[in-house]
Amino acid sequence: MIETTSPASEFVALHAELRDVTRDLLARTGPGGSVQPVVAARQGWLGLEVPEEFDGAGATFAESAVVLREWGRAVAVGSYPSAVLAVGTCLALEPEPARDQLLRDLAAGERTVAVALTADAGACDATVPPFRLRYSGGRLTLSGRAEFVSDLPRADRLLLVAADPHGLPVVVSVAADTVGIVPRPLLDSTRSFGGIVADELAVPPDSIQHFIGDPVAAVGQLHDRAALTIACDSLGLSAAVLDATVAYAGTRTQFGRPIGTFQAVKHACADMLVRLTVSRHLVGAAVREVAAAAPGAGIAVAMAKSHACAAAVDLAGKAMQLHGGYGYTWDSGIHRYLERATLNRALYGTPAAQRRRISARYGAAIQQSGSTEKDSRR
Template identity: 50%
Template sequence: MMSDFHEFHDELRTVARELLGKAGAAAVEWPALTRAGWTGLETADEFDGAAATFTEIAILLEEIGRAAARTPYPAVVATGIGALNLLEPSTRRDAVLRETVAGTALPVAVLAGDMVPAAGGETACAGTGGIVPTFELVQTGPEYLLSGAADYVLEAPSATVLLVPAHAADGTPGIAVVEPGVTGLEVTEQPVVDETRSFGRVTAHDVALTPQSFQLFAPGTPQPLRHLYDRAALAVACDSLGVAAAMVDATVDYTRVREQFGRPIGSFQAVKHACADMLVDLTVARQLVTAALSAMAEGAPEVGRAVSMAKSFTGEAAVRVAGQAMQLHGGIGYTWESGIHRYLKRATLDRTLYGSPTAHRRELAARYR
C-alpha cells in the first residue's frame, strides 16, 4: 500500500542523511530532531503532528542505522509514540503526545529487549522460550500499586516518561504512565557491546499510581502488546538495514581506491565475489523489510510473520556484511579510527534485540505445527 507521503520519501531521506551526518560520532541533539519535525511525524494533526505513517518513520530509522547515530529517537517513535497511539484518548495521553511533538518529553515503552512474542500472543523469553510475567496492577482503595520488572529496555535511562504495559486485577490490559524517579521505581543502566545506545532494567516495587495514570487500549485493538513488539522488532530491522547499506557503500568505495600490486583491489575476483555477496544480503533484507512495512501499514493478519522474517534475516545479514566490510578493509578495518567497529557492534546488538534470529524462526516454525 502506497503512503500518501510517498512522493516526499526521497526528500525525507536526503534531509535525514544530511542532518545525521553533521553529528558524526557525537550524539544527535534532540532539539535538532524536534525542529526537523521528526518527533511529530506520526502523530495526528490535533497534536501539531504530520499524521504520517510508520513507513515514513522507517526511512528515518534506516538512516539512523546508516549513520550509527547516538539518539533515543528510535525508542521514542517505535515504542513510545507507538504505545500512545494505541491508547484511548484521554487528558493524560494527549498531554504526553503534545509534549513529545514539542520535544519536551521522551516517552519510552517498557518492553524487554531480550523478549519476542510467541505464537498465540504470549510474550516468551527469546533465550529460553519461557513465559515472562508482565507488570501487574493491584488496586488498593483509590490507588493502584504497580509491580514487575523488565530487562534491557531500550533508552530507559533517557526517558522522561515510562509507558509500562500492565494488566489490572481483572485482566484488563493497558499502559501505566509513570514518571521516572517516583518512589518504588528504579531504572538501572545495563552495559551492552554497542556504545551508541543505552539500556536499562526497569523495576517497580509497589509503585503508587492514580487511576488516571492507567490508560486503557482503544477498543477493538487486537493484541496491542504483540503489535508493540512487532513494531519494535521492525524498527530494529530497519536499523540493521541501514547498517548493512552503509557497510556496502563504504566497502565498495574503499576497494575502488585501495591498490595492491599496482591495481585496485576491487578488480580482484575474490573481492568482487565478496562484494556481490554483501549486495545480495542487502537486497534480500530490503525486500523483506519492505514487505513487513507493507503488511504493518495494511494491518494484514500475518504482519507478525512478515516482521519475524525481516528481523531474523536482516539481523544476521547486517552482521555478515559488517564482518565482511572489516575484512575487506584489511588492517585499517581493525583500527579504532576506521569506525567500522561501531557498525559491527551495532549490528551484533541488533541481531538479538527484540528476539534473536533463532527465536523468530522458532516463532515462524510454530505456525506450521
C-alpha cells in the same frame, strides 16, 4: 531506490525528499554523531506519526521507517527510535487528556519516553506483560521488571505494559524517578539501555491507560513495531557498511592495483549485496504491512527482523574483514556498525525466536490444511 514503498506508491517523491534531507543532516553530525530531541523535533521527525490535531504531521510508520533506516546508516546517537515506539504506544491507547498531551510533548521534543514491552530483550512473545497490577491494602500497586529498556537512562517518562488485576494488558504511565533503574553497560556506545525494577509500587488509578480494541492484539502490534524499528536500523547500517567496503576496495591497492579488482573481493562484495537486497525487500514488505495495519503483519515483521538483523551482523563482519586491520581502528568506524548490529540482533526477538514464530504459524496452517483435506475425503 525507495526501500519502504512500492514503486507505484504516490509517496515515492515525498520519501525520497525525506530520505535525502535526513541523510544530509545526519552526515553533518558524522558517524556516531548525537542528535538532540529539539533538533529531531525541528526536522519534524518526532511528529511524523502524531495526528495533526496534536501538532504532528499525521503520517504513517512508512515515513518513520525512512528516517529509521537513515538513523542506522549514520549509526546516530539519540532517542528517535524510542520516540517512534512511544508514539505508536500512545496511538494504540484510548484518547484522554494525558495521552493527548504526551503526544504533543513527543512531537515537540519536550519529553523522552521509554517503553517497556517485555521482560526479556530477546523474546518475541508479547502475550506476557513484564509488570502486573494488583490491589494491596486498599491501594493499587505495580510489580515486575524489564531488562534492556531502550533510552531508559535519559527518559523522564515511562510507559510500562502491565497486566491489570483481571489479567488484561494495560499501560501504566509513571515518572522515571518513581521506579528503580539499573544501568546496563553495553559495548555499543551509540545507545543507552537500562533495567526497570518495581516492587509493590503504589500507582494512582489515573496513571492506568487502556488500549483501543483487543488489548492482547494491541500489545502484539506494538511488539511488531519495536522489532521492525530495529530491522529498519539494521537495514540502514547494512547499506552503509557495503558502501564503505566498495569505496575502500576501489582505493586500497595491493600488488599495484585496487583490491576491488581481485575476484575474491568481488565475490564477497556481491554476496553482501545479495544479502542486503533480500533484507531490503523483506523490510519493505513488513513496513507496508505495519503501516496499513494488515492482519498478517506479524509474520512479515518476523521474516524481516530475523533476516535483516542476522544479515547486518554478517555484513559488518565481512566489511571488517575486507578492510583488513584498518577495520578494527577508530578511523574506519566499521566496528561501530558491528557493535550496533550485534545488539540489534538480540533485541525484540532473536533471529532464532522469530523463526520459531514463523514456523509455528505455518505449521499450524499446514496442520489445518491437512485436517480440512481429511474432512473432504469423508
